[in-house]
Amino acid sequence: MTTGTRILVLNAGSSSLKYQLIDMLDGSRAAAGLVERIGEPAGRLAHTPRSGAGREQLRFFPDHGAALTAVAAELSADGLGLDSPELAAIGHRVVHGGRRFTEPTVVTDEVLAEIRRLIPVAPLHNPANITGIEVARGLRPDLPQVAVFDTAFHATLPEYAARYAIDREVADEHRVRRYGFHGTSHRYVSRATAQLLGKDPAEVNVIVLHLGNGASASAVAGGVCVETSMGLTPLEGLVMGTRSGDVDAGVVFHLHRVGGLGIDEIDALLNRRSGLLGLCGDNDMREVVRRSQEGDAPARLAFDAYVHRLRKYLGAYCAVLGRVDAVAFTAGVGENSAPVREAACAGLDTLGIAVDAELNSVRSSRARIISPEYARVAVAVVPTDEELEIAQQAFALVHTAVE
Numbered sequence: 294m295t296t297g298t299r300i301l302v303l304n305a306g307s308s309s310l311k312y313q314l315i316d317m318l319d320g321s322r323a324a325a326g327l328v329e330r331i332g333e334p335a336g337r338l339a340h341t342p343r344s345g346a347g348r349e350q351l352r353f354f355p356d357h358g359a360a361l362t363a364v365a366a367e368l369s370a371d372g373l374g375l376d377s378p379e380l381a382a383i384g385h386r387v388v389h390g391g392r393r394f395t396e397p398t399v400v401t402d403e404v405l406a407e408i409r410r411l412i413p414v415a416p417l418h419n420p421a422n423i424t425g426i427e428v429a430r431g432l433r434p435d436l437p438q439v440a441v442f443d444t445a446f447h448a449t450l451p452e453y454a455a456r457y458a459i460d461r462e463v464a465d466e467h468r469v470r471r472y473g474f475h476g477t478s479h480r481y482v483s484r485a486t487a488q489l490l491g492k493d494p495a496e497v498n499v500i501v502l503h504l505g506n507g508a509s510a511s512a513v514a515g516g517v518c519v520e521t522s523m524g525l526t527p528l529e530g531l532v533m534g535t536r537s538g539d540v541d542a543g544v545v546f547h548l549h550r551v552g553g554l555g556i557d558e559i560d561a562l563l564n565r566r567s568g569l570l571g572l573c574g575d576n577d578m579r580e581v582v583r584r585s586q587e588g589d590a591p592a593r594l595a596f597d598a599y600v601h602r603l604r605k606y607l608g609a610y611c612a613v614l615g616r617v618d619a620v621a622f623t624a625g626v627g628e629n630s631a632p633v634r635e636a637a638c639a640g641l642d643t644l645g646i647a648v649d650a651e652l653n654s655v656r657s658s659r660a661r662i663i664s665p666e667y668a669r670v671a672v673a674v675v676p677t678d679e680e681l682e683i684a685q686q687a688f689a690l691v692h693t694a695v696e
Contacts, residue, residue, distance in 0.1 A: 297381035299323060299373075300684040303361075304386040305425025307417065308332055310360045314373055315684040317381070323373055328360040336360075340367040357424045358431070365432060375433050382437040383429045384687035386679070387422040388474060388527070389415035390442030397445075397686040400426055400438040408440065414468060414525055417564065439687035446480040447473030449517045457524075471529075473511070473521035475503045478623060481682040482675045483513040486621040489660050489673055498614045500607060502637075503677065504627035506534035506576060510603075512610040520613045522606055528563060531606065532599045534576035537567035539602070569595045578626045578633065600636040607637065611644050619671040620646060628676050629656070634663065638672060645669030 298318050304311040310328040315321070326340040336354040341347040348367065354360045365375045373379075385400070389411045398404055405426060412419045422440075430438055455471045457464060464470060479501045486501070487494040494516035501511045508531040512520040522530030522538075532538045540563065548554045554562070562571075570576040572595035575584065581599075584592035611617050622634050631653050638648045645668060652663040657674075664672035 297377070297379045299377070299379045300382055300384050300687050301368075301375070301380060302384045302386075302680045302683045302687075303425045303429060304680070305357060305421045305428075307421045310357060310364065310425065312364055313680040313684075314368065315681060317684060317688045320681055320684075324368055324371055326364065326367065328354055328364065330354075331357060331360050338363055338367070340364070342371045342373075345371075357421075358428045361425075361428045361432060375436075380433075380436065382439050382687050382691045383433065384439045384441055384683040385422060385426050385429070386443065386477065386683055387426075387440045388418035388443045389472065390440075390444045391468060391472070392448070392470075394440070394442045395445050395448035397439050397441045397690045399690065400430070400440050404440065414472075415527075418527075437687075437691045439690055441477060441683045441686050443474045443476045444472040446476030447471075447511070447518050447521045449519070450521065451519060454520050469525055471521070471524040473509070473518070474523045474527045475507070475509045475511075475624075476518075477679045477682045477686075478503050478677040479509070479511045479513065479518065479521070481679065482621050482623045482677050483511070483516065483518075485660055485675050485678075486619050486671075486673055487516075489662065489675065490619060490671060492618075497618045498616050500610045500614070500617060500620045502603065502607075502620065502622050502627055503624045504531075504603075504622065504630075504633065505624035507536065508533045508538075508624075508626070510606045510610065512613045514614055520610060530602075532595075532602045533568040534578075535565050535568050535570045537563045537571070569599060572598060578630050582630065582632050596632075596636075600633065603633075603637040604641070607641065607646070608644065617645070617670050619673055621673045621675045623675050623677040628674055634672070634674070646672060648672055 300315050300317060302313045308331045313325040314323040316323050324342045328338045330336045331354045334353055336352055338350040368374050387408060391411050393407060408419060408423055426438055482501050483499045484494045486499050487497040499513045503509050507527055510522040511518050528536050530538050545559055548559050569581055573591035575581050581592050581595050585596045626633055635648050635653055638646050647665055647668045648663055649665040658676060660675045662671050662673050
């Protein structure tokens, strides 16, 4: 029987492992940390317990198994080991759940096999997510492992929004449709925005702008996602740090036929050498803004292209929703870049969207309104908390199963 009140949240990347141990009685972090550069000589583990100073290891972590074993040792040193009876489950972020996984799911061999079958539509993410699950299962085979899918929140897209206008039989055979990503963040932020407004999520229409190195937008009507910017893969939509976002599919054919680039080369170009990086050589928005303000022309172009795409989606989602109660900026860029927020909302007064310059300039880790009182639409900065969202979903699932 699961009686524990703590959830260990794991987010395994291709060469990293982020983790948080969350106490579900109050949502507090008992510990958190990051292992990075896994498989490289200069690996690093940074561990921060709730009380006491943070600790750091600089050494070689050959694989995710070694990384998670080291994390377990750090947790044990704080009296929070993986063998603790207070641990109810391990929650895993899984990027792509396809059409089958629309809710948090306890991992079985069958579930893991289906996640593996989805690798072709999430080749950069699902393999690492699978590795994290397999390693955690090996260390605690008796403990529920819960997969929480980035695509799940977007499973409510109407069929006309989820479909690409290509041959239906071909699309169905190869699972080609719009799935959307960053779903745990969009779900959390849309609810938190309603809370900030003092309303029930079912009463609020929100446009969520998740702006990090990866970026996506969603239109959420009464707590239900009805449109989102990412599609079959996390490549579609907004201009991102290294990803192109929306691009004419004919560009791929042109680069292959005329430019002589292979499919893998084009894949790498659009995913890793495009976006802000491709336009100006920098994928850090702080550097892009700094260079732009100093008169650097490529950086200015990158900033303007980024904001232009944001404004297109803002306008489109106003049309989709009909009534918009709030626009919420979140994630690294959304929470921290006042210039991006200001530029994205500039001149949108006719849509009821405006930003108060003074409120926008304030730096804070708290959710807050940055629009003037007269604005019809509340513009908010709402820090995302994907780990807490994953923990809440995992905790609810394992306790429901016990009951």
